[in-house]
Amino acid sequence: MAHITFLDETMRDGQQSLWGMRMQAGMALPVAPIIDKTGYNIISLVGSSLFEVLIRHCQEDPWAGLDLLVGAMPKTPLRGGIRSNGSVTFGFTPDVLMDLWMSRLCEHGVRSWWIYDVLFNIEKMHRLAKLAKTYNCQVAGTMLFTLSPVHDDAYYADKANKLSALPEVDSLLLYDTGGVLDRDRISTLVPAIVANARGKPIEMHSNNMLGQSAKAYMDAVEFGVTVLHTAVRPMANGPSIPSIEIMTKNIEIMGHTHNIDTSLLAPVANHFERVGKAAGYLVNQHFEYDVTALRHQIPGGMMGTLRAQLVQQNMLDKLPEVLAEVAAVRRELGYPGMATPFAQLVGTLAVLNIVTGKRYSVVPDEVIQYAVGYYGDPVAPIDPNVLDQILSMPRAKEIMANPPEQPDLAELRRRHGTGENDDELILRALVPASDIDRMRAAGPIRRDYPTLSSPEFEQVQRLMRVATAPLVQIRSSELDLTLRR
Numbered sequence: 001m002a003h004i005t006f007l008d009e010t011m012r013d014g015q016q017s018l019w020g021m022r023m024q025a026g027m028a029l030p031v032a033p034i035i036d037k038t039g040y041n042i043i044s045l046v047g048s049s050l051f052e053v054l055i056r057h058c059q060e061d062p063w064a065g066l067d068l069l070v071g072a073m074p075k076t077p078l079r080g081g082i083r084s085n086g087s088v089t090f091g092f093t094p095d096v097l098m099d100l101w102m103s104r105l106c107e108h109g110v111r112s113w114w115i116y117d118v119l120f121n122i123e124k125m126h127r128l129a130k131l132a133k134t135y136n137c138q139v140a141g142t143m144l145f146t147l148s149p150v151h152d153d154a155y156y157a158d159k160a161n162k163l164s165a166l167p168e169v170d171s172l173l174l175y176d177t178g179g180v181l182d183r184d185r186i187s188t189l190v191p192a193i194v195a196n197a198r199g200k201p202i203e204m205h206s207n208n209m210l211g212q213s214a215k216a217y218m219d220a221v222e223f224g225v226t227v228l229h230t231a232v233r234p235m236a237n238g239p240s241i242p243s244i245e246i247m248t249k250n251i252e253i254m255g256h257t258h259n260i261d262t263s264l265l266a267p268v269a270n271h272f273e274r275v276g277k278a279a280g281y282l283v284n285q286h287f288e289y290d291v292t293a294l295r296h297q298i299p300g301g302m303m304g305t306l307r308a309q310l311v312q313q314n315m316l317d318k319l320p321e322v323l324a325e326v327a328a329v330r331r332e333l334g335y336p337g338m339a340t341p342f343a344q345l346v347g348t349l350a351v352l353n354i355v356t357g358k359r360y361s362v363v364p365d366e367v368i369q370y371a372v373g374y375y376g377d378p379v380a381p382i383d384p385n386v387l388d389q390i391l392s393m394p395r396a397k398e399i400m401a402n403p404p405e406q407p408d409l410a411e412l413r414r415r416h417g418t419g420e421n422d423d424e425l426i427l428r429a430l431v432p433a434s435d436i437d438r439m440r441a442a443g444p445i446r447r448d449y450p451t452l453s454s455p456e457f458e459q460v461q462r463l464m465r466v467a468t469a470p471l472v473q474i475r476s477s478e479l480d481l482t483l484r485r
Contacts, residue, residue, distance in 0.1 A: 003257045004221060005041040006244060007203065007229045010272065012044035014235030017207065018282040021053040025065030026446040031271045032072035039259040040076055041227065042112045042138070045069065046105060047081040052430045059442035063108065063423050068445065070109035077138060079112035080105045083340060084124035085375065092374065092404035097412060097429055099131055100422055106135035114173055116142035118337040119376035122162050129168035140203055141169040145176040146297055148335035150380045153192040161196040171201040171227065177339050178297035179209035183219040190223040203227035207239055207299060211287045214242040218250055232265060234273040238285025245269070274451030295327040297338040302347050309351045318354050325350035332386045333370070334378035341366060360389040368399045
């Protein structure tokens with residue numbers, strides 16, 4: 001029997017997968033102290049894409065919101081996520097800006113990090129791990145899992161060996177964005193990782209895209225995983241991760257132990273269900289087992305993006321064709337792992353191939369950058385014919401002649417006109433100044449949000465589903481509420 005610890009993803013991956021990263025601080029603040037007392041070993045909270053969405057779409061200051069949540073959860077270490085070559089901008093982020101992003105989050109209270117690179121640039125991951133340790137942070141070296149002919153057990157054993165050899169890495173995180181791991185693969189993969197982990201704990205994160213991740217968690221525990229990522233039930237399942245409610249129950253039934261105070265789960269779950277319904281966001285999701293997901297392996301958050309892109313072109317009926325094209329593009333590009341940025345690159349390229357009717361006639365700059373090796377070495381060779389098409393694009397020569405720059409901090413401060421206000425520098429590197437101006441014009445951060453539940457409100461929600469406007473505002477003497485489609 002084992003002692004299992006739980007990492008809470010309610011306010012990070014749960015809301016990213018179900019709410020499109022639109023969870024504002026006030027939506028979580030009323031129950032944040034309860035989450036802090038529940039017994040999680042870590043609470044996952046923040047990533048740069050969350051900052052960007054809060055500014056652009058919610059007009060909320062993410063630094064102010066982060067400070068409120070950090071202040072409400074003083075007990076449990078709070079985790080940030082960082083991609084080794086581009087967490088502050090979608091493409092490439094200069095190393096000095098990556099370091100600044102990590103440092104500023106640590107100054108605001110983050111004390112745990114999951115560090116990843118889809119192509120496993122270990123040197124870059126190590127640089128960030130060393131920086132995290134200067135703030136006494138815990139560090140999880142992340143192995144993003146994907147199914148392909150080249151991502152075998154030996155591949156991950158090698159990565160586990162290299163990451164665990166870094167003294168700054170405290171644990172290894174097996175991260176299954178597509179939720180494709182089953183018992184057969186787990187029974188060989190996890191022992192291979194454990195054998196090369198140098199005794200460091202193994203965490204597991206599996207988005208429940210095929211409805212099998214809770215079972216995968218139990219199988220993984222049997223073979224040596226001791227840290228599981230979960231969310232409270234309304235924010236779990238579907239494209240999110242398994243619920244803490246079912247996993248504590250399963251762990252107990254199997255005779256394992258944990259530190260979760262299950263009496264505190266219901267008030268947190270009830271709160272997020274009410275807030276989610278009031279905002280018109282997804283809660284209480286469940287996915288059926290769909291074998292096509294094994295082929296395209298699109299993460300939960302990316303599926304919504306694909307649908308939105310097709311809706312803009314009035315081609316939503318082409319979604320099955322796009323999913324098949326995603327699988328083909330991924331194979332032709334050398335099987336990149338389906339996580340940021342490659343899930344977006346592969347998905348967008350597949351949509352372009354279908355919308356234009358001519359494959360690889362339009363190629364985004366980021367795909368060209370990947371093809372010429374700026375992201376690192378592909379896991380498998382790019383299809384030669386596809387590579388020729390990409391490199392023959394007019395933009396290819398220009399991109400190859402201008403590799404990603406590495407300005408110093410003084411230069412970045414000069415460009416953005418922020419002086420030594422590095423919190424502001426991060427925001428201006430993320431979004432245009434006009435978005436920041438709109439955010440500030442919206443006023444101070446809200447501390448709470450309505451949790452309406454009435455026949456009238458449900459009728460408004462039904463109207464929102466067919467509305468053409470992006471938002472509807474309801475005003476009365478007792479209410480001032482904006483609802484987003």
